[in-house]
Amino acid sequence: GQNIDQPTEMTATEGAIVQINCTYQTSGFNGLFWYQQHAGEAPTFLSYNVLDGLEEKGRFSSFLSRSKGYSYLLLKELQMKDSASYLCAASGSARQLTFGSGTQLTVLP
Amino acid sequence: EPEVTQTPSHQVTQMGQEVILRCVPISNHLYFYWYRQILGQKVEFLVSFYNNEISEKSEIFDDQFSVERPDGSNFTLKIRSTKLEDSAMYFCASSEAGGGREQYFGPGTRLTVT
Numbered sequence: 001g002q003n004i005d006q007p008t009e010m011t012a013t014e015g016a017i018v019q020i021n022c023t024y025q026t027s028g029f030n031g032l033f034w035y036q037q038h039a040g041e042a043p044t045f046l047s048y049n050v051l052d053g054l055e056e057k058g059r060f061s062s063f064l065s066r067s068k069g070y071s072y073l074l075l076k077e078l079q080m081k082d083s084a085s086y087l088c089a090a091s092g093s094a095r096q097l098t099f100g101s102g103t104q105l106t107v108l109p
Numbered sequence: 110e111p112e113v114t115q116t117p118s119h120q121v122t123q124m125g126q127e128v129i130l131r132c133v134p135i136s137n138h139l140y141f142y143w144y145r146q147i148l149g150q151k152v153e154f155l156v157s158f159y160n161n162e163i164s165e166k167s168e169i170f171d172d173q174f175s176v177e178r179p180d181g182s183n184f185t186l187k188i189r190s191t192k193l194e195d196s197a198m199y200f201c202a203s204s205e206a207g208g209g210r211e212q213y214f215g216p217g218t219r220l221t222v223t
Contacts, residue, residue, distance in 0.1 A: 031210060042200055042214040043152060050210075087152065094165030095140055095204065097212060099152040 002026045004100035006088045011106045012078055020073045020086050020103045028093030032064050034073045035087040037102065043087055047073065083107045111135045113215035115201050121221045122191055130186045130218045132201030141184045142202040142212060143176065145169070152200070158184065191222045
């Protein structure tokens with residue numbers, strides 16, 4: 001079966017750094033995605049990891065350890081507009097995405 | 110920038126009716142998907158479609174559901190005999206062939222079954 005776990009909620013302060021963790025157990029693993037979703041909107045792509053290690057993209061970085069079934073999303077220099085739900089998703093053999101329940105991040109001034 | 114489009118943005122239907130949700134994927138993409146998100150819950154995979162056939166489907170995607178690519182641009186999800194529990198946001202997504210793996214999501218169709 002597929003199982004994705006991530007914290008339900010996190011709070012951080014504007015300008016700070018926050019790390020959102022995700023653990024996964026899936027069959028036919030084909031990569032780990034992070035999406036951002038604002039309330040009432042569609043998920044938007046943030047990052048993709050298929051090999052172990054860190055991928056950096058501006059203020060956002062994502063890490064993957066395949067042997068541990070673990071990933072994290074690192075957000076630096078937090079801005080108010082970063083308040084959103086962050087979705088961890090594992091890609092299966094047919095490229096289908098299995099999503100976690102999302103981590104609702106609130107950025108405080 | 111190319112984007113996935115979906116119509117309608119909101120569909121209200123009565124229980125037992127059939128609905129067709131429409132999507133226009135990004136033009137050079139070859140993999141297409143439908144997901145749904147019940148209010149307050151996680152995004153759930155329904156079906157993936159490649160080379161004019163279903164490549165994977167979830168347990169949710171039972172005989173009530175069907176997908177079709179009627180022409181070179183549209184990708185549709187048909188729900189027969191809708192139930193109250195089908196009320197959700199339905200997202201279409203597409204990804205390109207080859208190395209591109211990120212899926213680009215459309216804005217969604219909010220389906221309300223009364």
